[in-house]
Amino acid sequence: xxxxxxxxxxxxxxxxxTVTLSCTYDTSESNYYxxxxxxxxxxxxxxxxxxxxxxxxxxxxxxxxxxFQKAAKSFSLKISDSQLGDTAMYFCxxxxxxxxxxxxxxxxxxxxLSVKP
Amino acid sequence: DxxxxxxxxxxxxxxxxxxxxxxxxxSGDLSVYWYQQSLxxxxxxxxxxxxxxxxxxxxxxxxxxxxxxxDLHSELNLSSLELGxxxxxxxxxxxxxxxxxxxxxxxxxxxx
Numbered sequence: 001x002x003x004x005x006x007x008x009x010x011x012x013x014x015x016x017x018t019v020t021l022s023c024t025y026d027t028s029e030s031n032y033y034x035x036x037x038x039x040x041x042x043x044x045x046x047x048x049x050x051x052x053x054x055x056x057x058x059x060x061x062x063x064x065x066x067x068f069q070k071a072a073k074s075f076s077l078k079i080s081d082s083q084l085g086d087t088a089m090y091f092c093x094x095x096x097x098x099x100x101x102x103x104x105x106x107x108x109x110x111x112x113l114s115v116k117p
Numbered sequence: 118d119x120x121x122x123x124x125x126x127x128x129x130x131x132x133x134x135x136x137x138x139x140x141x142x143x144s145g146d147l148s149v150y151w152y153q154q155s156l157x158x159x160x161x162x163x164x165x166x167x168x169x170x171x172x173x174x175x176x177x178x179x180x181x182x183x184x185x186x187x188d189l190h191s192e193l194n195l196s197s198l199e200l201g202x203x204x205x206x207x208x209x210x211x212x213x214x215x216x217x218x219x220x221x222x223x224x225x226x227x228x229x
Contacts, residue, residue: 045220101167103214104175107160
């Protein structure tokens, strides 16, 4: 069974600074996807970024980028130029690639990020 | 707005009762997923449907059931409710099992 571990329950960062959230996962699969989701106080789950395991290049989305280390089974999220609106719970998630219609996310426990003015 | 809709937003009921949560996926998405978020268990996958058929099952209790209708909307039925069933229930949708999932706003269930 796959597991996802987020070792930092809470973090804080000053506005405009950079912060990195950690995530490790355990799997025997070679073909999978990794995601970061953001859950602000509104409780809506918002997709931040996606990484395919077969791609060596790290995914980026504007101020958000990942450091994907497949051998180490590590998938950290870097947020640059932090903004107050980045304050949220961040979840790392794993999804095995079944190659078709099946798919389900396995989530970590989350990291609560506070951006301070 | 993700394009996924869930009703109702909030539901308060008593132990032993039965409730139905409804989800409409994004236009064009064939796959619907149900997740439960609670303080104890975190975010857990319950069940997935693809184009009307069950595709994957997670930690879903026998008291819970779901289905996906021909118009692709889905319902999650929770029966013989217990206090521990109080949680935020999310529906998500995707085009196929390989695509990213987009979440609805959730239904907050409170069992008293």
